[in-house]
Amino acid sequence: MSSYQEKLNTDMQRLDKMLQRVVGPQNKAQPPNSDNSTRILNLACGSCNEAGTLTDFFAKMKKPELGDGLKKVELLGVDVRAREIADAQRRFRSGTHTEQNIQKDYQFLTGDASKLDSHRALDEHFDVVFMRHQNFYNGDRVWEEIFEQALAKLKDDGQLVITSYFDEEHQLALNAIQKLGGQLIDSQQNLESRKLPTIGKSVDRHVAVFRRKE
Ligand SMILES: C[S@@+](CC[C@H](N)C(=O)[O-])C[C@H]1O[C@@H](n2cnc3c(N)ncnc32)[C@H](O)[C@@H]1O
Numbered sequence: 001m002s003s004y005q006e007k008l009n010t011d012m013q014r015l016d017k018m019l020q021r022v023v024g025p026q027n028k029a030q031p032p033n034s035d036n037s038t039r040i041l042n043l044a045c046g047s048c049n050e051a052g053t054l055t056d057f058f059a060k061m062k063k064p065e066l067g068d069g070l071k072k073v074e075l076l077g078v079d080v081r082a083r084e085i086a087d088a089q090r091r092f093r094s095g096t097h098t099e100q101n102i103q104k105d106y107q108f109l110t111g112d113a114s115k116l117d118s119h120r121a122l123d124e125h126f127d128v129v130f131m132r133h134q135n136f137y138n139g140d141r142v143w144e145e146i147f148e149q150a151l152a153k154l155k156d157d158g159q160l161v162i163t164s165y166f167d168e169e170h171q172l173a174l175n176a177i178q179k180l181g182g183q184l185i186d187s188q189q190n191l192e193s194r195k196l197p198t199i200g201k202s203v204d205r206h207v208a209v210f211r212r213k214e
Helices: 003-023 051-060 082-091 140-152 167-179
Strands: 038-043 071-079 095-097 102-110 126-131 154-164 182-189 206-212
Touching: 003 051, 003 154, 003 182, 003 206, 038 051, 038 140, 051 071, 051 102, 051 126, 071 082, 082 102, 126 140, 140 154, 140 167, 154 167, 167 182, 167 206
Parallel strands: 038 071, 038 126, 071 102, 126 154
Antiparallel strands: 095 102, 154 206, 182 206
């Protein structure tokens, strides 16, 4: 296995642990309670390294279905960069994983996450909207629009989960999302986060979860 792949695998194990800390059953934010398929919208997903981790995590959180016993999870990823979306499409294929009793349905779209209404696949609402390494610091107006869309795409009891690379950007995003109508449920620092070359930046350094204010 390449050292890049090893790093990626370790990052994913740590992300899974962070998800357990913020949306696991013992936490302030309970896992989504959908009867049917759990629907995840991953905005600004890049090549969506986290697709398998997210679908596995939310399948684990789900009660087994009646009937066929399969836990169904759908993930729809959106990013403006077509090359990254093509990479995600190549790596993550829908299918049934019989050993884990999970049916996964992946879809990846090239598009602007600040203008989701133009996509037909996006006219439904989601149990979870996820944004890994949101980029609020590098274009606050566009990211405010993306945050607005993220909140608007949640089911009434849905959850928005974000991760951030550095402390200031995380705090700015927390403030912006709360101003736009998000209610912060929990925010936790990842103490195992892998350091990046830029001082103060690290992978999934913070993870926060919101619901929409009533
Ligand atoms: C810091 S990267 C994070 C990528 C990925 N989530 C990850 O953690 O590896 C930010 C991502 O935002 C995407 N992005 C920026 N503006 C966007 C927009 N308006 N709509 C969709 N994606 C956007 C970029 O293409 C990039 O993939």
